[in-house]
Amino acid sequence: MISSATIYDLKGKQTGKVDLDERVFNGRVNQPLLKQAMMIYARNKRGGYASTKTRKDVRGGGSRPWRQKGTGRARASTIRSPLWKGGGVIFGPHPRDYSCKLSKKMKSLALISALNSKLQSKQIIVVKEITISKPKTKEVASILLKLKALDKPLVIVDNLDSVLIRSARNIFGLAIKSPADLNTYDLIRHHKLVITEQALKAVTDRLLKKQQMNTDKKGRES
Numbered sequence: 548m549i550s551s552a553t554i555y556d557l558k559g560k561q562t563g564k565v566d567l568d569e570r571v572f573n574g575r576v577n578q579p580l581l582k583q584a585m586m587i588y589a590r591n592k593r594g595g596y597a598s599t600k601t602r603k604d605v606r607g608g609g610s611r612p613w614r615q616k617g618t619g620r621a622r623a624s625t626i627r628s629p630l631w632k633g634g635g636v637i638f639g640p641h642p643r644d645y646s647c648k649l650s651k652k653m654k655s656l657a658l659i660s661a662l663n664s665k666l667q668s669k670q671i672i673v674v675k676e677i678t679i680s681k682p683k684t685k686e687v688a689s690i691l692l693k694l695k696a697l698d699k700p701l702v703i704v705d706n707l708d709s710v711l712i713r714s715a716r717n718i719f720g721l722a723i724k725s726p727a728d729l730n731t732y733d734l735i736r737h738h739k740l741v742i743t744e745q746a747l748k749a750v751t752d753r754l755l756k757k758q759q760m761n762t763d764k765k766g767r768e769s
Contacts, residue, residue: 552666552673554744559693565673565744567666571754576667577660581731584657587647588732599639602627608634654731655757661734662750672696672741677704682713691718694741701737703729705745726750 550572554563602608608627615622629637649657665671672694679686691697699720704711707725715721722733726749734740742750 552671552747554673554675555694556675557677557690557693559695562675565747568751568755570758571659571751572663572666573659574663574667575660576664577656580653580657581660581664581735584649584653584731585735587649588730591646593645595643595645597640598642599636601637601639602629602635605633605635651757652761655754655761657731658729658734659754661731665734665740670739672739673747674741674743676743676745677702677711677741679708679711679714682710684714684717687711687714687721688718691721691741696739696741698738699736700739700741701733703740703742703746703750705743705749726753 550569551564551566553561554565556562602625605627608625610625612623612626613620623631625634627634629635662671674694677690688697691700700722702715702721702723703726704723705726707723712723715723720737722737724733726746729750
């Protein structure tokens with residue numbers, strides 16, 4: 548179990564250590580829960596707008612194409628039969644809701660597992676702070692290069708300012724979010740997690756608060 552993480556400056560040099568709360572960074576990774584969470588996040592992104600017409604929805608076909616007997620051909624009641632070109636569709640897709648829900652406790656545990664997985668694979672980079680003087684993509688790219696985090700990084704900052712967002716929006720695969728918006732799906736999709744020291748504290752406090760709420764709820768129910 549890793550109890551601390553190295554703090555880097557924007558030049559990629561080590562400047563110190565930060566203690567990690569063992570109630571969150573406990574070294575446990577629940578792989579089945581991570582898989583379930585990722586599947587639910589993916590399902591919730593589906594629009595469910597695909598639609599086809601059955602034989603009752605296709606226009607036309609009000610009368611038989613030919614008389615039933617005497618032609619030598621098979622009986623046909625309508626040209627809108629699914630057996631005919633231009634006819635209806637059998638068991639085709641219709642608009643539906645694909646969304647699923649993950650309980651608050653499972654969401655919290657999945658996020659903790661994702662953080663521990665990143666920590667164990669040394670994909671979490673803690674920085675003191677990220678400050679950009681003017682909106683310039685080259686400046687953000689230079690910081691990520693020195694931190695060795697150019698490959699699809701996820702940056703979590705405690706203060707989302709417009710200068711940083713404008714500077715980073717042209718970098719492929721980069722996402723910048725606040726501690727409140729951090730979720731399991733983004734953590735798994737992105738390779739590196741670059742997080743400021745204050746943002747790390749905010750994420751830890753958020754998860755500990757959820758754990759306390761779940762404990763209190765369980766106590767009331769018992």
